[in-house]
Amino acid sequence: MPHRPDFRELYGPWALVTGASSGIGEALARELAARRVSVALVARREARLARLAVELRRDHGVEARAITADLADPRALEAVLDDTRELPVGLLLANAGFGDKGPFVARPRDELARMIDVNCRATTLLCHAFAGRLLARGRGGIMITSSTAAFQGTPLSAVYAATKAFDLLLAEGLHHELAPHGIDVVALCPGGTDTEGPARTGVDPAKVPMGLMNPRDVARAGLDALGREAIVVPGAHNKLSVFATRALPRGVASQLAGRMIRRVTGE
Protein backbone atom coordinates (compact mmCIF):
# COMPACT_ATOMS: atom_id res chain seq x y z
CA MET A 1 0.00 0.00 0.00
CA PRO A 2 1.57 3.36 -0.97
CA HIS A 3 1.95 5.63 2.04
CA ARG A 4 0.13 8.92 2.13
CA PRO A 5 2.13 11.89 0.88
CA ASP A 6 0.76 13.89 3.82
CA PHE A 7 2.06 11.44 6.47
CA ARG A 8 4.31 14.09 8.03
CA GLU A 9 1.49 16.63 8.18
CA LEU A 10 -0.80 14.08 9.84
CA TYR A 11 1.65 12.55 12.31
CA GLY A 12 4.75 14.77 12.43
CA PRO A 13 6.85 16.68 12.82
CA TRP A 14 8.25 14.36 15.57
CA ALA A 15 7.54 10.74 16.57
CA LEU A 16 8.61 8.96 19.73
CA VAL A 17 9.63 5.34 19.10
CA THR A 18 10.26 2.99 22.03
CA GLY A 19 12.36 -0.09 21.46
CA ALA A 20 14.20 1.68 18.64
CA SER A 21 17.61 0.06 19.23
CA SER A 22 16.79 -3.07 17.19
CA GLY A 23 14.20 -5.07 15.29
CA ILE A 24 10.76 -3.68 14.53
CA GLY A 25 11.39 -0.42 16.44
CA GLU A 26 14.57 0.29 14.48
CA ALA A 27 12.67 -0.44 11.24
CA LEU A 28 9.86 1.90 12.36
CA ALA A 29 12.38 4.67 13.02
CA ARG A 30 13.99 4.23 9.57
CA GLU A 31 10.59 4.21 7.87
CA LEU A 32 9.51 7.36 9.71
CA ALA A 33 12.71 9.17 8.78
CA ALA A 34 12.12 8.18 5.14
CA ARG A 35 8.67 9.81 5.52
CA ARG A 36 10.44 13.00 6.77
CA VAL A 37 9.35 12.61 10.39
CA SER A 38 11.95 13.47 13.06
CA VAL A 39 12.39 10.80 15.71
CA ALA A 40 13.04 10.49 19.44
CA LEU A 41 14.51 7.04 19.94
CA VAL A 42 14.06 5.26 23.29
CA ALA A 43 15.72 2.04 24.55
CA ARG A 44 18.47 0.94 26.97
CA ARG A 45 21.36 0.42 24.52
CA GLU A 46 22.80 3.91 24.22
CA ALA A 47 25.45 3.24 21.54
CA ARG A 48 22.96 1.68 19.16
CA LEU A 49 20.50 4.55 19.53
CA ALA A 50 23.27 7.10 19.01
CA ARG A 51 24.48 5.32 15.84
CA LEU A 52 20.96 5.13 14.43
CA ALA A 53 20.34 8.82 15.19
CA VAL A 54 23.51 9.81 13.29
CA GLU A 55 22.51 7.65 10.33
CA LEU A 56 18.95 9.01 10.13
CA ARG A 57 20.12 12.63 10.32
CA ARG A 58 22.71 12.01 7.60
CA ASP A 59 20.53 9.94 5.24
CA HIS A 60 17.17 11.68 5.58
CA GLY A 61 17.90 15.20 6.84
CA VAL A 62 15.53 14.75 9.80
CA GLU A 63 16.28 15.50 13.45
CA ALA A 64 16.91 12.48 15.65
CA ARG A 65 17.37 12.33 19.41
CA ALA A 66 18.52 9.29 21.41
CA ILE A 67 16.94 8.87 24.86
CA THR A 68 18.44 6.07 26.95
CA ALA A 69 15.94 4.61 29.39
CA ASP A 70 14.96 1.34 31.03
CA LEU A 71 11.18 1.43 30.70
CA ALA A 72 10.79 -1.12 33.49
CA ASP A 73 12.04 1.60 35.85
CA PRO A 74 9.21 4.02 36.77
CA ARG A 75 11.68 6.90 37.33
CA ALA A 76 13.25 6.38 33.89
CA LEU A 77 9.79 6.44 32.33
CA GLU A 78 9.01 9.74 34.08
CA ALA A 79 12.33 11.11 32.76
CA VAL A 80 11.33 10.18 29.18
CA LEU A 81 8.03 12.01 29.63
CA ASP A 82 9.87 15.07 31.01
CA ASP A 83 12.56 15.04 28.28
CA THR A 84 9.95 15.05 25.52
CA ARG A 85 7.53 17.60 26.98
CA GLU A 86 8.67 20.40 24.66
CA LEU A 87 8.98 18.26 21.51
CA PRO A 88 6.14 18.62 18.98
CA VAL A 89 5.37 14.88 18.94
CA GLY A 90 2.50 13.88 16.66
CA LEU A 91 3.00 10.13 16.85
CA LEU A 92 3.77 7.67 19.68
CA LEU A 93 4.99 4.22 18.74
CA ALA A 94 4.86 2.15 21.95
CA ASN A 95 6.83 -0.75 20.60
CA ALA A 96 9.37 -1.76 23.28
CA GLY A 97 8.68 -5.20 24.63
CA PHE A 98 9.99 -8.67 25.16
CA GLY A 99 8.78 -12.21 25.71
CA ASP A 100 9.92 -15.55 26.95
CA LYS A 101 9.19 -19.19 26.41
CA GLY A 102 9.23 -22.11 28.82
CA PRO A 103 7.25 -23.57 31.74
CA PHE A 104 5.51 -20.83 33.76
CA VAL A 105 6.74 -21.96 37.18
CA ALA A 106 10.35 -22.11 35.94
CA ARG A 107 10.39 -18.46 34.85
CA PRO A 108 12.16 -16.08 37.26
CA ARG A 109 9.68 -13.85 39.13
CA ASP A 110 11.74 -10.73 38.39
CA GLU A 111 11.65 -11.38 34.68
CA LEU A 112 7.87 -11.82 34.69
CA ALA A 113 7.47 -8.59 36.65
CA ARG A 114 9.74 -6.70 34.22
CA MET A 115 7.80 -8.08 31.27
CA ILE A 116 4.54 -6.75 32.69
CA ASP A 117 6.23 -3.42 33.54
CA VAL A 118 7.64 -2.90 30.03
CA ASN A 119 4.89 -4.48 27.90
CA CYS A 120 1.90 -3.16 29.89
CA ARG A 121 2.72 -0.57 32.56
CA ALA A 122 5.10 1.58 30.50
CA THR A 123 2.91 1.24 27.40
CA THR A 124 -0.18 2.40 29.30
CA LEU A 125 1.55 5.38 30.93
CA LEU A 126 3.18 6.48 27.66
CA CYS A 127 -0.21 6.31 25.93
CA HIS A 128 -1.81 8.24 28.80
CA ALA A 129 0.75 11.05 28.63
CA PHE A 130 0.89 11.28 24.85
CA ALA A 131 -2.86 10.95 24.29
CA GLY A 132 -3.22 14.07 26.45
CA ARG A 133 -0.57 15.91 24.43
CA LEU A 134 -2.09 14.82 21.10
CA LEU A 135 -5.58 15.88 22.22
CA ALA A 136 -4.17 19.31 23.00
CA ARG A 137 -2.75 19.44 19.44
CA GLY A 138 -6.05 18.18 17.95
CA ARG A 139 -4.47 15.47 15.81
CA GLY A 140 -1.90 12.66 15.81
CA GLY A 141 -1.46 8.92 16.15
CA ILE A 142 -0.54 6.12 18.52
CA MET A 143 0.64 2.64 17.60
CA ILE A 144 1.01 -0.12 20.16
CA THR A 145 2.98 -3.20 19.15
CA SER A 146 0.98 -6.23 20.20
CA SER A 147 1.38 -9.67 18.59
CA THR A 148 -0.54 -12.53 17.00
CA ALA A 149 0.09 -14.14 20.42
CA ALA A 150 -2.62 -11.77 21.70
CA PHE A 151 -5.43 -13.77 20.10
CA GLN A 152 -5.25 -16.87 22.30
CA GLY A 153 -3.87 -18.10 25.61
CA THR A 154 -0.48 -19.65 24.90
CA PRO A 155 0.99 -22.50 26.93
CA LEU A 156 4.74 -22.02 27.59
CA SER A 157 4.40 -18.30 26.85
CA ALA A 158 1.36 -17.52 28.99
CA VAL A 159 2.51 -14.23 30.51
CA TYR A 160 3.86 -12.82 27.24
CA ALA A 161 0.62 -13.68 25.39
CA ALA A 162 -1.38 -12.10 28.23
CA THR A 163 0.67 -8.87 28.05
CA LYS A 164 0.12 -8.72 24.31
CA ALA A 165 -3.65 -9.32 24.75
CA PHE A 166 -3.56 -6.35 27.15
CA ASP A 167 -1.80 -4.26 24.49
CA LEU A 168 -4.31 -5.30 21.82
CA LEU A 169 -7.34 -4.38 23.92
CA LEU A 170 -5.73 -1.14 25.11
CA ALA A 171 -5.16 -0.07 21.49
CA GLU A 172 -8.60 -1.19 20.34
CA GLY A 173 -10.35 0.67 23.15
CA LEU A 174 -8.31 3.83 22.59
CA HIS A 175 -8.91 3.62 18.83
CA HIS A 176 -12.65 4.01 19.33
CA GLU A 177 -12.35 6.48 22.20
CA LEU A 178 -9.91 8.85 20.48
CA ALA A 179 -11.00 8.64 16.81
CA PRO A 180 -13.72 11.30 17.23
CA HIS A 181 -10.99 13.65 18.53
CA GLY A 182 -8.74 13.22 15.48
CA ILE A 183 -6.29 10.77 17.10
CA ASP A 184 -5.64 7.56 15.14
CA VAL A 185 -4.75 4.49 17.22
CA VAL A 186 -3.71 1.10 15.88
CA ALA A 187 -2.60 -2.23 17.35
CA LEU A 188 0.23 -3.71 15.29
CA CYS A 189 0.06 -7.51 15.65
CA PRO A 190 3.10 -9.11 14.02
CA GLY A 191 3.59 -12.84 13.74
CA GLY A 192 7.12 -14.27 13.81
CA THR A 193 9.48 -11.51 12.68
CA ASP A 194 13.20 -11.72 12.01
CA THR A 195 14.56 -9.71 14.96
CA GLU A 196 16.66 -10.42 18.04
CA GLY A 197 13.43 -11.31 19.88
CA PRO A 198 12.77 -14.85 18.59
CA ALA A 199 16.45 -15.85 18.84
CA ARG A 200 16.58 -14.63 22.48
CA THR A 201 13.67 -16.90 23.38
CA GLY A 202 15.17 -19.99 21.76
CA VAL A 203 13.20 -20.00 18.50
CA ASP A 204 14.85 -21.90 15.65
CA PRO A 205 13.87 -19.94 12.50
CA ALA A 206 14.19 -23.11 10.41
CA LYS A 207 11.31 -24.62 12.42
CA VAL A 208 8.88 -21.71 11.89
CA PRO A 209 6.43 -23.09 9.27
CA MET A 210 5.92 -19.90 7.22
CA GLY A 211 9.28 -18.33 8.07
CA LEU A 212 9.93 -15.02 9.81
CA MET A 213 8.82 -11.70 8.31
CA ASN A 214 11.18 -8.86 7.49
CA PRO A 215 10.87 -6.12 10.18
CA ARG A 216 10.73 -3.43 7.48
CA ASP A 217 7.55 -4.95 5.99
CA VAL A 218 6.04 -5.20 9.48
CA ALA A 219 6.88 -1.56 10.20
CA ARG A 220 5.37 -0.35 6.92
CA ALA A 221 2.17 -2.33 7.47
CA GLY A 222 1.78 -0.74 10.89
CA LEU A 223 2.35 2.83 9.76
CA ASP A 224 0.10 2.42 6.72
CA ALA A 225 -2.75 1.15 8.93
CA LEU A 226 -2.85 4.38 10.98
CA GLY A 227 -6.18 6.09 10.41
CA ARG A 228 -7.49 3.11 8.50
CA GLU A 229 -7.79 0.20 10.94
CA ALA A 230 -7.89 -0.50 14.68
CA ILE A 231 -5.89 -3.73 14.36
CA VAL A 232 -3.36 -4.70 11.71
CA VAL A 233 -1.85 -8.16 11.26
CA PRO A 234 1.03 -7.94 8.76
CA GLY A 235 1.47 -10.76 6.21
CA ALA A 236 -1.15 -12.92 4.45
CA HIS A 237 -0.14 -16.08 6.36
CA ASN A 238 -0.47 -14.30 9.73
CA LYS A 239 -3.87 -12.87 8.74
CA LEU A 240 -5.02 -16.37 7.81
CA SER A 241 -3.76 -17.85 11.05
CA VAL A 242 -5.51 -15.17 13.17
CA PHE A 243 -8.70 -15.72 11.17
CA ALA A 244 -8.48 -19.48 11.81
CA THR A 245 -7.76 -18.89 15.52
CA ARG A 246 -10.92 -16.82 15.84
CA ALA A 247 -13.00 -19.46 14.04
CA LEU A 248 -11.76 -22.34 16.22
CA PRO A 249 -13.01 -23.15 19.74
CA ARG A 250 -10.72 -21.22 22.15
CA GLY A 251 -9.39 -24.39 23.76
CA VAL A 252 -8.31 -25.83 20.42
CA ALA A 253 -6.63 -22.56 19.37
CA SER A 254 -4.76 -22.42 22.67
CA GLN A 255 -3.55 -26.01 22.41
CA LEU A 256 -2.38 -25.45 18.84
CA ALA A 257 -0.45 -22.36 19.96
CA GLY A 258 1.29 -24.41 22.67
CA ARG A 259 2.14 -27.11 20.15
CA MET A 260 3.68 -24.47 17.88
CA ILE A 261 5.85 -23.13 20.75
CA ARG A 262 7.12 -26.68 21.43
CA ARG A 263 7.89 -27.15 17.76
CA VAL A 264 9.83 -23.93 17.21
CA THR A 265 11.78 -24.12 20.48
CA GLY A 266 12.22 -27.88 20.78
CA GLU A 267 10.76 -27.69 24.37
Ligand SMILES: NC(=O)c1ccc[n+]([C@@H]2O[C@H](COP(=O)([O-])OP(=O)(O)OC[C@H]3O[C@@H](n4cnc5c(N)ncnc54)[C@H](OP(=O)(O)O)[C@@H]3O)[C@@H](O)[C@H]2O)c1
Ligand atom coordinates in the same frame (compact mmCIF):
# COMPACT_ATOMS: atom_id res chain seq x y z
N1 LIG B 1 9.92 -10.53 16.57
C1 LIG B 1 8.73 -11.12 16.65
O1 LIG B 1 8.54 -12.27 16.21
C2 LIG B 1 7.57 -10.38 17.28
C3 LIG B 1 6.27 -10.89 17.06
C4 LIG B 1 5.20 -10.21 17.63
C5 LIG B 1 5.39 -9.08 18.38
N2 LIG B 1 6.65 -8.61 18.59
C6 LIG B 1 6.80 -7.41 19.42
O2 LIG B 1 7.54 -6.45 18.72
C7 LIG B 1 8.15 -5.54 19.64
C8 LIG B 1 9.59 -5.32 19.24
O3 LIG B 1 10.30 -6.55 19.38
P1 LIG B 1 11.36 -7.05 18.31
O4 LIG B 1 10.84 -8.31 17.74
O5 LIG B 1 11.72 -5.94 17.41
O6 LIG B 1 12.56 -7.50 19.26
P2 LIG B 1 13.95 -6.77 19.62
O7 LIG B 1 14.79 -6.62 18.41
O8 LIG B 1 14.46 -7.53 20.78
O9 LIG B 1 13.50 -5.31 20.08
C9 LIG B 1 12.96 -5.05 21.36
C10 LIG B 1 13.17 -3.59 21.64
O10 LIG B 1 12.59 -3.27 22.91
C11 LIG B 1 13.58 -2.62 23.70
N3 LIG B 1 13.39 -2.93 25.12
C12 LIG B 1 13.28 -4.15 25.70
N4 LIG B 1 13.23 -4.01 27.04
C13 LIG B 1 13.32 -2.68 27.30
C14 LIG B 1 13.34 -1.90 28.48
N5 LIG B 1 13.30 -2.47 29.71
N6 LIG B 1 13.44 -0.56 28.39
C15 LIG B 1 13.52 0.03 27.17
N7 LIG B 1 13.50 -0.64 26.01
C16 LIG B 1 13.40 -1.98 26.07
C17 LIG B 1 14.92 -3.17 23.20
O11 LIG B 1 15.96 -2.22 23.45
P3 LIG B 1 17.14 -2.37 24.53
O12 LIG B 1 17.46 -3.82 24.68
O13 LIG B 1 18.23 -1.55 23.92
O14 LIG B 1 16.56 -1.75 25.77
C18 LIG B 1 14.65 -3.25 21.71
O15 LIG B 1 14.89 -2.00 21.11
C19 LIG B 1 7.96 -6.15 21.03
O16 LIG B 1 6.91 -5.47 21.69
C20 LIG B 1 7.56 -7.58 20.73
O17 LIG B 1 6.74 -8.12 21.74
C21 LIG B 1 7.75 -9.23 18.06
